[in-house]
Amino acid sequence: MGFLDRIHSVAPPGWNRWLVPPAALAVHLSIGQIYGYSVFNKPLTRQISGDLDAAQGAAGDWSLLQVGLIFSVALFFLGASSALFGKWVEREGPRKTMFASALLFCTGFVVAAIGVRMHSLPLIILGNGVLGGIGLGLGYISPVSTLMKWFPDRPGLATGMAIMGFGGGALLGSPLGTALMNRFAGDGTLGVSSAFLWMAGIYFLMMMFGAFLVRVPREDWKPAGWAPTENAANAMISRHHVLVDEAMKTPQFWLLFAVLFLNVTAGIGVLGQASVMIQEMFSDSVLGDGRGVTAAAAAGFVGLLSIFNMAGRFIWSSTSDRIGRKPTYMIFFALGTLLYFLVPQFGQMGSLVLFILAMCVIMSMYGGGFATIPAYLRDMFGTRNVGAIHGRLLLAWSAAAIAGPTLLNGFRDRQIAAGVAPADAYSTVMYIMAGLLVLGFIANWLVRPVAERHWVPAEEPVTAELGKP
Template sequence: MGFLDREHSVASPGHSRWLIPPAALAVHLSIGQIYGYSVFNKPLSRLISGDLSAETGAAGDWTLVQVGLIFSVALFFLGASSALFGKWVEREGPRKTMFVSALLFCSGFLVAALGVRMHNLPLLILGNGVLGGIGLGLGYISPVSTLMKWFPDRPGLATGMAIMGFGGGALVGSPLGTALMNRFAADGTLGVSSTFVAMAAIYFAFMMFGAFLIRVPREGWTPEGWTPPAPSTSGMVSQHSVLVDQAFRTPQFWLLFAVLFLNVTAGIGVLGQASVMVQEMFSDKVLGAGQGVTAAAAAGFVGLLSIFNMAGRFIWSSTSDKIGRKPTYMIFFALGTVLYLLVPLFGNLANLPLFIVATCIIMSMYGGGFATIPAYLRDLFGTANVGAIHGRLLLAWSAAAIVGPTLLNGFRDRQIAAGVPAAQAYSTVMYIMAGLLVLGFLANLLVRPVASRYWAQTPQENRA
C-alpha cells in the first residue's frame, strides 16, 4: 500500500495544477450526497408497511424523527473526525486520506444496507451516521491544504472549487437515490437496501478517481510567473505559519470558530426546514384558495436553494481573493442581518418572489462561509498546518448542525402551540437568527493578525 504514501504522490515537473480541482471535486461531490439523504427518510419510515402513500407507517415502523438522527449523527462525526484526525491528514497526505475516506463512506452504505434488511436502526446509524460521518470528515478536509499549496495566488478560488462540490452533492445524490429506489423497488425494502449497495459501488469508483488523480506539489514549487506578494499593510495575510496546537490557543481561532458557528447556525436551520417553511408561510390561507405553494413547488424551492448554496461557495470565495476574507464576512453578516429581518415582512406581505430572492441570497452566503473559511485560516495561520486547523474548526459545524434546527423547530412549535398561525410562526426565529448574525459581525470585527509568539520557530515548520 506504499503507493498511497505522500512521497508517492509528489507531482512530477510540469504537472498541471488544474488537474487537482477535479480530483477534489470527485470526492466532494460524492460525500456531498449527505445533503440529499432526505430522499430516503420517508421510505425508511415505511419499511414495514411498504406503503409510501400512507400518512403514517405501520406499527414498528421508524418515525421521521428517528430516521432524522442519521443526518445529525453524520454531521456530528464529520466535525469530530475532522478535528481528531487533522494532524494525521497533514502527515499522511491527501491520497491516503481520500482512500480511507472512500473505504469508510462506502462501507457505511453497506452496513446501512444490512441495517435496512434487518430493520435495525442502530446498525443503520452506525453505517450512514458513524462510519459515513467519519468518511465525510476525512474526505472534506483532505484536499483543502493541498489545493491552497497549488494555488497560493488564488486560495479562495481553489477551495471554492472543491467545497462547491460538497454543496452540490445533493444535486447528484438526490436524483440518483430516487432513480435507484425506483429501479430496485421490488427488493422488499422499497428499494432502499439495494440502492445503498449500488451507491457504495458508484461512489467508491468516483472517490478512487479523485484519490489517484491527486498530487502534492514538490518542494519549492510556485506557479509560473508568480512571486509571493509583499506582506499586507493590515497584517491580515501572514508570511509565517502557526502549528495546529498553537493555533488552538490563539484568540483568532476562537473568533473564527464563533464566526463559522453563527453563520452556519443561521443558515442550516432555514435549509433544513425550507420546504415546510415556504408551504406554511405561503399557504392557501395566505395567498388564496388554490394559490398556495404545493409540496412539488416546495421541492423545487429547496432545489433552487441548493443551487445558490453551491454557487455561493465558488462566487463568494473567489470574491474574497479580491476584497479580503474579513470584508467578505462583514458582508455576510451585515447583509444577512438585513435579509433575516426582511423575511417575516415579505411573509406578512404575502410577497413570494421577494421571499425567494432573500432566502436564495442567504443560502449563497451560507455556502460562501464554508468555502471562504479555509482561505481565512490560511491567511492568519499560514499553510503548514491549515488542514489540521480547518479540521478542528469544523467542530463549529457539528455544533451548529444541532443548534440551528433545534432553534428553528423549537420556536416554531412553541409559537404554534401558543395559537400563532403557522404562517407567522417563523417571525421570532428570523429575528433570533438576525441577532446571531450581529454577534457574528462583532466576532469578525475583533479578528486581528496572529501575534508573533505563536509563529512556528523553524524554517521546516514554516514550510508551506
Template structure:
C-alpha cells in the same frame, strides 16, 4: 500500498496543478451525497417500521461524526498526505453503505447508525478536509477560487444524488422504493468507491518550496495574509481561532435552520389563510423552492470564495453578516405584504452566503495561520458546523412551535426567529471586526525541510503552474 504515502505522491516535473480540483471534486461530489439522505427516510420507515424521528438520527450522527473526525484526525491528514486520507475516506464512506445494507436486510437500525452514521461520518470528515488542504497548498495565489471549486461540489452533490437514489430504489424495488434500498446502498458503495479512486490516483502534493511562477506573497500589501505558519495545537490558543469559530458557527446557525425548514416555512407564511387561495404556495412549489435554494447554496460557494480573493476574506464576511442581517430582518415584512417573490429572492441571496461561508473559511484560515497545518486547523474549526447543525434547526423549530402554541398564526410564527437570526449575524459582524493578524509569538519556526521549505526564487517552478 506504499503508493498512498505522502512521499510517493509528490508531484513530478510537468504535473498540472489544475488536475487537483477535479480530484477534489471526485471526493466532495461523493461524500456530499449525505445531503440527499432524507430520500431514504420514508422508504426505511416503510421497510423497518422505524419512526421518522429514529431514522433522522442517521443524518445527525453522520454530521456530528464529520466534525469530530475532522478535528481528531486533522494532524494525521497533514502527516500522511491527501492520497492516504482520500483512500481512507473512500473505504469508510463506501464501507458505511455496505454495513448499512446489512442493517437493512437484517432490519437492525443500529447497524445503519453504525454504517451511514459513524463509519460514513468518519469518511465525511476525512474526505472533506484533505482535498481542501491540498488545494490551498497548490493555489496560494487563488485560495478562494480553489477551495470554492471543491466545496461547491459538496454543496451541490445532493442535486445529483437525490434523483439517482430515488431512481435506483424504484428500479431495484420494482416500483416499491422500500424494497430497493439494500441494492441501492450496495450499488452506490461500488460507484462512489470507483469515483473517489479517481481522486486518489490523480491528486498530488506540491514539491518542497514550490510556488506559482511569478507569484509574490502579499505581505506588504495586506497584513491579513501571512507567509508565516502556526501549527494546529498552537492555533487553538489564539483569539483568532475562536473568533473564526464563532464566525462560522453564527453564519451556519442562521442558514442551516432555515434550510431544514424551508419547505414548511414558505407554505405556512404564504398559506391560503394568509394570502388567499389563489396566491397560496403549494407543496410542489415549495419543493421547487427547496431545489432553488440548493442551487444558490452551491453557486454561492464558488462565487463568494472567488470574490474573496479580490476583496479579502474579512470584507467578504462583513458582507455576509451585514447584508444577511438586513435580509433576515425584512423576511417578516415580505410575509405581511404577501410578496412571495421578495421572499424567494431574499432567501436565495442568504443561501449563497451560507454556502459561501463554508468555502471562504479555509482561505481565511490559510491567510491567518499559513499552510503548514491548515487542514488540521480547518478540521478543528468544523466542530462549529456540528454545533450549528444542532442549534440552528432547534431555534427555528422550537420558537415556531412555541409561537403557534401561544396562539400566533403559523404565517406569523417565524417573525421572532428571523429577528433572532438577524441578531446572531450582528454578533458575527462584531466578531469579524475583532479579527487581527496573528501575533508573531505564535508563529512556528520550521526545523526540517518536510515541515516548511524556503520558497524558490521568484519565477522558479518544478511543476506546471498552468
C-alpha cells in the same frame, strides 16, 4: 500500500496543478451525497408495510424521527473526525486520506445495506452514520488543504471549487438514489438495500479516481511568476505558519470558530425548514384561496435554495480573493442581518418574490461561508497545518447543526402554542437570526493578524511539525 504514502504523491516538475480540482470534486461530489440522504427516509419508514403510499408505516416500522438520527449522527462524526484526525491527514497526505475516506464511506453503505435487510436501525446508523460520517470528515478536509497549497495565488477560488462539489452532492446523490430504488423496488426492501450496495460501488470508483489523481506540491513550489503583493485583499495574509495546537491558543482561532458557528446557525435552521416555512408564510389564508404555495412549489423552492447554496460557495469564495476574506464576511453578516429583518416584512406584505429573492441571497452567503473559511484560516495560520486547523474548526459546524434547527423549531412551536398564526410564527426567529449575525459581525471585526510568538520558527523542519496522531 506504500503507493498511498505522501512521499509517493509529490508532483514531479511541470505537473499541471489544474488536475487537482477534478480530483477534489470527485471526492466531494461523492461524500456530498449526505445532503441527499432524505430520499431514503420515507422508504426506510415503510420497510415492514412495504407501502410508500400509506399515510403511516405498519407496526414495527421506524418513525421519521428515528430515521432522522442517521443524518444527525453522520454530521456529528463529520465534525468530530475532522478535528480528531486533522494532524494525521496533514502528515499522511491526501492520497492515503482519500483512500481511507472512500473505504469508510463506502463500507458504511455496505453495512447499512445489511442493516436494512436485517431491519436493524442501529446497524444502519453504524454504517451510514458512524463509518460514513468518519469518511465524510476525512474526505472533506483533505482536498481543501491540498488545493490551498497548490493555489496560493487564488485560495478562495480553489476551495470554492471543491466545497461547491460537496454542496452539489445532493444533485447527484438524490436522483441516483431514487433511480436505483425504482430499479430494485422488488428486492424486499423497496430497493433501499440494493441502492446502498450500488452506491457503495459507484462512489468508491469516483473517490478512487480522485485519490490516484491527486498530487501534493514540493515544499518549495510556487506558481510560475507569482509573488505575494501588498494590496487591500491580502493585507491580512500571513507569510508565516502556525501549528494546529498553537493555533488553538490564539484568539483568532476562537473568533473564526464563532464566525463559522454563527453564520451556519443562522442558515442551517432556515434551510432545514424552508419547505414548511414558505407554505405557512404564504398559505391560501394569507394570499387568498388558490394562491397559496403548494407542496410541489415548496419543493421547487428548496431546490432553488440548493442551487444558490452551491453557487454561493464558488462565487463568494472567488470574490474573497479580490476583496479579502474579512471584508467578505463583513458583507455576509451585514447584508444577512438586513435581510433577516426584512423577511418578516415581506411575509406581512404577501410579497412572495421578495421573500424568495432574500432567501436565495441568504443561502448563497451560507454556502459562501463554508467555502471562504478554509482560505481565511490559511490567511491567518499559513498552509502547513491548515487542514488540521480546518478540521478542528469544523466542530463549529457540528454545534451549529444542532443549534440552528433547535432554535428555529423551538421558537416556532412556542409561538404557535401561544396562539400565534403559523404565518407570523417565524418573525421572532428571523429577528433572533439577525441578532446572531450581528454577533458574527463583531467577532469578524475583531480578527487581527496572529502575533509573532505563535509562528513556527523559519528553521524548524517540516517533518517534525505534526507529531503523533
